[in-house]
Amino acid sequence: MTGVGQRPQRATASLRHRLAERGVDPALLLLVPALVVALALFVYPFSYGIGLTIQPTAAMQEQWGGGILANYVAFFQDPFVFDSVGLTMRLALPAALFNVLASVPVAMVLRHRFRGKRLLTSLLVLPITLGTVLTAQGLLIFAGRQGWLNRTLLATGLIDEPLQLVNNYLGVFFSLVITGFPFAFLLISSYLSGIDPSLEQAAKTLGAGWWQRFRRIILPLLAPGLATTFVLTFVLAFSVFPSARLVGDAMGETRVMSLMAFRAFGEQNDYAMASTIALMMGAVELIVVVAVLGLRSLLYRGTTGGKG
């Protein structure tokens, strides 16, 4: 593909040369298939969806007014739909925060060498294989009213009444922790392993206690990684869909945006409204992501002196 001697014409060669100096040469053709996939399956449908949002159905226009913006009027004025924004946030933010914060101490402990470390790591990563649907089924059986968890607690006399752990907010929260924590843990461990242990060693030599070492050395170096991990776990938690339906209270506390979008899409066949909710969902999510990444850019971004 790059054979220079193939076309001896002088003009083409010099143009090619000038382009090549700026990094444009036939090797870039290798990007084309991936670009075609991205444009045809991501950019085009997305723009199509945006166009669809300003083509509301007649019923929508009649009910909410606003002409071509009827879908947006409906989104912001229909409390049944609009409340889902808050409900989604109330679920996704605490879950993502919990997953990130909880995985830091775990990753710190698992940095050291000890027996059974491999087994423990595997156990923590195992839920990746479960998937949300199986987690939901398991939670319903294990943590339900007649489940082993409530049974054990009742038998040991810790509680008098079975706890309501599923079919509500808590059920979805557990499900988000079980599927999101392993992911956060893997990312945080890899960021931690990139921090040179000799930095901590030096601080120890200077007499810093474990808290000082953590606060002054590990935390600042880890902060950008924490932000990235938060963003990725937040995206996972934000798009919660099967578990909100299966272990949640789909019409109450866990009426999340994806459920509303799917309701418009699959049950009401109102593709325009479904796209509107989906786009708004993307917008809300991107606001959080951009805010976190903006904060991240204020943090230290140099080398962490890692082993690599």
Added chain:
Amino acid sequence: MAVSTLERPLAARPSTWFVWAGMAAFGVFLLGILIAVVVDSFGRQWFDTWLPDGFTTERYVEAWDQFALGEVVGATVGVAVLVVAISVLVGVPAAYVLARRDFPGKRAIMLLFLLPVLMPPITYGIPLATVMYSFGLGRTLTAVVLVNLVPSVPFVILTMTPFIEQINPAIESAARMCGARTRQVFTRVLAPLLVPGILAAGILVLVRTVGLFELTFLVSGPGSDTLVVAIYRGMTSAGGGEARQLISAMSVIYTATMLVMLVVALRFVNPTQLVAQVKETRDD
């Protein structure tokens, strides 16, 4: 750095106990969920006792027949293999260019590949599904494969880029000096060196595709449902869903499949290396 890993603190700190307690709670939940589903899938009747009344393997036979699991598993495997093959073929060359070259517009292209990973699948899934239905592709296997490519191709690109960066460009230059064309550089030099990376990316895409619920659910129907979607439909079907044990049996089949894939994946790759390109100095 060897010192810090060999050294042992004299007494465990309170924070360490806290961490262990948290991990124990996580483990209890995890094993509880897993064991409960397995026990349920083999149980006859299980209402308000510690264990089911009796044990049987009939649930598996019943679930297999009732949900046409032969077809479902076939569709799942077929879709997954196709998605892996296409996304590797499309993603690896793109990752190569992004890892090695610098050209105008590179950042925009990177962003384009990053967006599907940063967005909840439903946000682009619904417009995409609408397009699929308007092209008459709704509820077909083609549509399921196509929608799964949207997150998979960027995933392969993001996973492969660090692998390619680890290969010394001098090797490629040497091959070119000896007269190798781009195609030959790819097949004779890069491909063999990249085999571990390609396997890792491929297996991770396989696991993700089998587990991906949202996108498949939006465009699939009878005959093109994958296993997760079939389980979800079973759980939510009209009339309070199917017998719980049937769903449990299907879930066990699903987890067993996933577990095998993940074990295979972990034999080829250390997952913590995917993100930060850090080489472990020793394996412990």
